[in-house]
Amino acid sequence: LGDKMGEIGDNITPSDIYNGPTLFIKGDRSEYIAPSDSVSIKRHFPSAKIQTIDNAGHWLHAENPTQFFNKTLDFINPSDLYIN
DSSP states (O other), rough: OOGGGTTTTTOOOOOOOOOEEEEEEEEETTTSOOTHHOOOOOOOOEEEEEEEEEOTTTHHHSSHHHHHHHHHHHHHOOOOOOOO
C-alpha cells in the first residue's frame, strides 16, 4: 500500500478486472454500496460476493462485530465454526 499511495482513490478503468475471490461487506443502514453498484462490482470483480451486516451503518465492524467476524471468516475459510 505504501508504494501505491498515489493511486489509492483513483478510478478503475473499464479494463481493470480481478478474477480472484473478493468480498464486499456493507451495513444494512449504509448507502456506501448502493444496489446499483452490484453491476459495476461484478464487472470488475466477477467472483465477488456482496454481504450485508444487519443493524450496521458505515462502521459495521464496530456496530455488529460478531456478524462481521462470522461473514469474514466464512469467506476466508468456509469450514470455520461461527461464534455464537
